[in-house]
Amino acid sequence: xxxxxxxxxxxxxxxxxxxxxxxxxxxxxxxxxxxxxxxxxxxxxxxxxxxxxxxxxxxxxxxxxxxxxxxxxxxxxxxxxxxxxxxxxxxxxxxxxxxxxxxxxxxxxxxxxxxxx
Amino acid sequence: xxxxxxxxxxxxxxxxxxxxxxxxxxxxxxxxxxxxxxxxxxxxxxxxxxxxxxxxxxxxxxxxxxxxxxxxxxxxxxxxxxxxxxxxxxxxxxxxxxxxxxxxxxxxxxx
Numbered sequence: 001x002x003x004x005x006x007x008x009x010x011x012x013x014x015x016x017x018x019x020x021x022x023x024x025x026x027x028x029x030x031x032x033x034x035x036x037x038x039x040x041x042x043x044x045x046x047x048x049x050x051x052x053x054x055x056x057x058x059x060x061x062x063x064x065x066x067x068x069x070x071x072x073x074x075x076x077x078x079x080x081x082x083x084x085x086x087x088x089x090x091x092x093x094x095x096x097x098x099x100x101x102x103x104x105x106x107x108x109x110x111x112x113x114x115x116x117x
Numbered sequence: 118x119x120x121x122x123x124x125x126x127x128x129x130x131x132x133x134x135x136x137x138x139x140x141x142x143x144x145x146x147x148x149x150x151x152x153x154x155x156x157x158x159x160x161x162x163x164x165x166x167x168x169x170x171x172x173x174x175x176x177x178x179x180x181x182x183x184x185x186x187x188x189x190x191x192x193x194x195x196x197x198x199x200x201x202x203x204x205x206x207x208x209x210x211x212x213x214x215x216x217x218x219x220x221x222x223x224x225x226x227x228x
Binding site for chain 2: 031033041042043044045048092096104105106107108109110111
C-alpha cells in the first residue's frame with residue numbers, strides 16, 4: 001500500500017490569489033490523480049498527473065486554472081489559480097498501487113481543505 | 118460519460134444488515150470499487166469487483182452483475198462506527214486508471 005501526504009492540510013485564501021498543493025508518496029507510483037470534492041458532494045476527477053509530460057485534464061477543467069506538475073514518480077503539485085469562492089472544496093491526491101492480492105487500488109491522500117473568501 | 122446512481126441516504130440499526138445499491142451505465146467497464154468515507158477524512162478502500170459475483174471480506178461483501186450494470190455493498194453486524202458515506206466508483210478503460218464516483222450514500226447507524 002502507498003502512504004500519501006498532502007500540504008497544506010487546509011487554507012483560507014482571498015479571491016484572486018493562487019494556492020499550490022503538494023502531494024508526496026512514500027513509494028514510486030506510475031499513476032497519480034487529482035480529485036476535487038465540493039461540500040456535500042462526491043469526488044470529481046480533475047486530471048491525471050503524468051510524469052515527464054503534460055497532465056491529462058477531464059472535461060470542465062483546464063490547465064490555466066489548475067496547472068499540475070509531476071517532476072518525479074513520488075511527487076506532484078496542483079495549483080488552484082485566480083481563486084473564487086466556487087473553488088472552495090477539498091482537493092485530494094490519489095495514486096494507483098497494487099495490493100498483495102493483485103488488485104489495483106487507488107489510495108487517497110488526507111486532502112487539502114480550501115476555503116476562498 | 119458514466120451515469121452512476123446510488124441512494125442518497127440510508128438508516129439502519131446497530132447489529133442489523135444493510136445493502137447499498139449502485140447502478141451504472143458505462144462503456145469500457147474496467148472494475149467497480151466501493152469506498153468508505155467518514156466526515157472530514159479521505160476515502161478508504163473497501164472492495165473491488167471486476168468479474169460477476171460476490172466478494173466477501175469480513176463484515177463487508179460486494180456483488181457485481183456486469184450485464185445489469187449493478188452492484189451492491191452488504192454490511193453485516195452493523196456497528197456505530199459504520200456510520201459514514203459509502204462511495205461507488207467505476208473505472209473505465211478510456212479514463213486510464215482514474216475512477217468515476219457516484220454521489221455517495223450517507224449511512225446512519227442507530228442504537
